[in-house]
Amino acid sequence: MKALVIAEGALRLEDRETPAPAADQVLVEVAGTGVNRADLLQVGGRYPAPPGWPKDVPGLELSGTVVAAGPGVRWLSPGDRVFGIVGGGAHASHVLTTENLCTLMPDDLDPIAAGGIPEVFITAHDALVTIAGLKPGERVLVHGVGSGVGTAAVQIARAMGATSVGTARTPDKLEKAKELGLDEGVVAGGESTDAIGEVDVVVDLIGGDYLSIDVEVCRPKGRIVIVGLLGGAGSELNLGAVMQKRLSIRGTVLRSRPDHEKAAAVAAFGAQLVPLFADGRLQPVVDKIVPLEQGQEAYDLVASNATFGKVVLSGGGGGS
Amino acid sequence: MKALVIAEGALRLEDRETPAPAADQVLVEVAGTGVNRADLLQVGGRYPAPPGWPKDVPGLELSGTVVAAGPGVRWLSPGDRVFGIVGGGAHASHVLTTENLCTLMPDDLDPIAAGGIPEVFITAHDALVTIAGLKPGERVLVHGVGSGVGTAAVQIARAMGATSVGTARTPDKLEKAKELGLDEGVVAGGESTDAIGEVDVVVDLIGGDYLSIDVEVCRPKGRIVIVGLLGGAGSELNLGAVMQKRLSIRGTVLRSRPDHEKAAAVAAFGAQLVPLFADGRLQPVVDKIVPLEQGQEAYDLVASNATFGKVVLSGGGGGS
Numbered sequence: 105m106k107a108l109v110i111a112e113g114a115l116r117l118e119d120r121e122t123p124a125p126a127a128d129q130v131l132v133e134v135a136g137t138g139v140n141r142a143d144l145l146q147v148g149g150r151y152p153a154p155p156g157w158p159k160d161v162p163g164l165e166l167s168g169t170v171v172a173a174g175p176g177v178r179w180l181s182p183g184d185r186v187f188g189i190v191g192g193g194a195h196a197s198h199v200l201t202t203e204n205l206c207t208l209m210p211d212d213l214d215p216i217a218a219g220g221i222p223e224v225f226i227t228a229h230d231a232l233v234t235i236a237g238l239k240p241g242e243r244v245l246v247h248g249v250g251s252g253v254g255t256a257a258v259q260i261a262r263a264m265g266a267t268s269v270g271t272a273r274t275p276d277k278l279e280k281a282k283e284l285g286l287d288e289g290v291v292a293g294g295e296s297t298d299a300i301g302e303v304d305v306v307v308d309l310i311g312g313d314y315l316s317i318d319v320e321v322c323r324p325k326g327r328i329v330i331v332g333l334l335g336g337a338g339s340e341l342n343l344g345a346v347m348q349k350r351l352s353i354r355g356t357v358l359r360s361r362p363d364h365e366k367a368a369a370v371a372a373f374g375a376q377l378v379p380l381f382a383d384g385r386l387q388p389v390v391d392k393i394v395p396l397e398q399g400q401e402a403y404d405l406v407a408s409n410a411t412f413g414k415v416v417l418s419g420g421g422g423g424s
Numbered sequence: 425m426k427a428l429v430i431a432e433g434a435l436r437l438e439d440r441e442t443p444a445p446a447a448d449q450v451l452v453e454v455a456g457t458g459v460n461r462a463d464l465l466q467v468g469g470r471y472p473a474p475p476g477w478p479k480d481v482p483g484l485e486l487s488g489t490v491v492a493a494g495p496g497v498r499w500l501s502p503g504d505r506v507f508g509i510v511g512g513g514a515h516a517s518h519v520l521t522t523e524n525l526c527t528l529m530p531d532d533l534d535p536i537a538a539g540g541i542p543e544v545f546i547t548a549h550d551a552l553v554t555i556a557g558l559k560p561g562e563r564v565l566v567h568g569v570g571s572g573v574g575t576a577a578v579q580i581a582r583a584m585g586a587t588s589v590g591t592a593r594t595p596d597k598l599e600k601a602k603e604l605g606l607d608e609g610v611v612a613g614g615e616s617t618d619a620i621g622e623v624d625v626v627v628d629l630i631g632g633d634y635l636s637i638d639v640e641v642c643r644p645k646g647r648i649v650i651v652g653l654l655g656g657a658g659s660e661l662n663l664g665a666v667m668q669k670r671l672s673i674r675g676t677v678l679r680s681r682p683d684h685e686k687a688a689a690v691a692a693f694g695a696q697l698v699p700l701f702a703d704g705r706l707q708p709v710v711d712k713i714v715p716l717e718q719g720q721e722a723y724d725l726v727a728s729n730a731t732f733g734k735v736v737l738s739g740g741g742g743g744s
Contacts, residue, residue, distance in 0.1 A: 333663055333664060336663075337662060341660070342657060343631045343657050343658065343659050343675065344653060345657075346674075350675055351675050352674045353674075354670070354672045355665075355672075357670060361670075
């Protein structure tokens with residue numbers, strides 16, 4: 105198998121021995137695997153791999169075909185097309201994962217693009233539904249609406265009967281987000297809270313100074329979910345408003361969760377979102393597909409902040 | 425009836441016409457009625473009464489005897505001993521409230537002391553159980569453990585199989601709190617987070633700089649509930665820790681909730697806490713009982729921060 109290996113802060117394609125699955129493990133030949141910001145941090149040495157996962161091969165999500173299954177595997181078989189999340193190691197031609205971190209892919213989904221779905225849709229679904237308890241008719245604010253998580257959150261909000269307002273740094277990202285169902289867009293930077301209006305739920309990928317905006321625009325009982333810190337980790341908080349409006353501020357991250365919690369998130373994804381991919385109400389948003397061999401280019405593209413949606417590496421398996 | 429009326433930032437005992445209950449209202453002759461910090465703020469002109477409640481008579485909780493019931497009242501009758509919460513008006517000899525904001529008092533409870541139970545026990549129960557989802561075996565940090573809410577939180581945590589660590593400004597408050605079931609105490613001011621140790625849930629009555637301590641001592645998936653801001657409303661927040669530890673920060677306040685939410689909180693109190701008062705596992709913590717006529721003295725006592733537990737006004741009804 106081939107893998108993108110971290111060597112002195114950069115990526116190098118290496119040949120590695122293809123592992124054999126044991127117990128409840130499956131070996132998946134990778135069709136697509138998205139590049140996420142956590143991968144960039146890991147390559148930069150600032151975000152060590154979670155325990156039990158490859159330390160030197162990044163990659164948190166994948167689509168592909170099961171090519172071998174351990175003796176304890178119960179419902180997957182070689183030939184099954186799956187997608188799912190892992191704690192690392194997906195930026196490769198093959199990944200060793202476990203059955204309960206995979207779910208079956210709908211037939212009509214592009215197998216490579218599907219490799220950019222799990223991480224951001226599970227994160228957005230977990231933030232909006234599991235954490236914030238989004239209800240139909242509510243209004244969602246998505247900061248960083250052109251990001252992978254942002255484009256997923258807009259689609260999920262719409263599919264659930266909620267409305268959305270999004271911020272992005274350029275008007276063209278807002279226009280593209282509107283094609284996905286975003287109701288209103290506000291160019292970030294000099295945005296006023298008046299332009300955003302009142303909201304019930306915030307999916308905040310920026311953090312930093314944006315938290316003050318979040319607190320100000322939230323209606324009573326509003327829920328703010330912090331899923332990224334592109335704007336910095338330190339923040340001022342108006343606790344008086346948090347108390348009087350009875351707000352909730354929740355931080356969340358998928359990568360460092362124990363595997364049984366990842367499995368629960370995958371199960372919720374399989375039950376609640378995969379059917380919406382099957383009938384076309386949700387779609388992967390892919391900025392560019394890059395061959396695994398040109399991995400560094402894909403990472404540079406994500407780092408540029410110029411992308412809309414996901415950058416996905418094609419692993420060589422299952423894709424056309 | 426007699427009532428403590430706010431006049432130019434102070435309290436004056438006045439005679440008022442006793443109101444007649446309509447619809448689902450009940451008239452309660454007040455045995456006891458606790459003084460809360462929100463009352464002090466209201467008298468100081470900084471916290472207007474919520475809509476639908478008396479603007480010039482403070483008082484958010486009461487115990488007493490039903491003396492008249494409106495035609496729509498379903499399960500209460502004159503003579504019933506009740507306690508509950510209101511949006512204001514309880515610092516009087518009689519209060520007009522609604523049936524669903526009352527619950528029956530256990531026979532063995534001191535009727536005057538019981539007037540200091542509802543506000544703080546409902547607040548602490550709502551914070552620990554409804555908001556934070558406290559589970560047996562978890563460890564709770566209570567800042568301001570000698571306060572009314574603090575002494576309630578310690579008892580509820582213990583009754584639920586959790587352990588607690590509390591902070592207070594003087595060692596004698598910590599000693600008294602230990603008699604209520606506090607497991608460990610830390611004198612506030614120069615407290616180190618090492619002395620507090622790791623916790624799962626924080627009930628924070630102080631806010632301000634304490635939020636940084638809360639975030640630091642919380643275990644992954646910890647829940648911080650802000651129920652008071654004695655230390656100030658502004659705060660610094662380490663969003664990186666909030667995200668990586670997947671913390672939740674929730675603000676809560678009882679007084680400004682709509683009546684149907686107050687009724688839900690009273691129902692949970694009646695079902696989950698009142699039986700524990702009946703069998704003695706919970707007890708009201710009363711620093712001093714002051715006659716309604718000396719209301720200002722009671723307010724000054726609460727403002728002094730020198731009390732342990734509640735200051736309760738005796739309304740003249742139902743007590744011995």
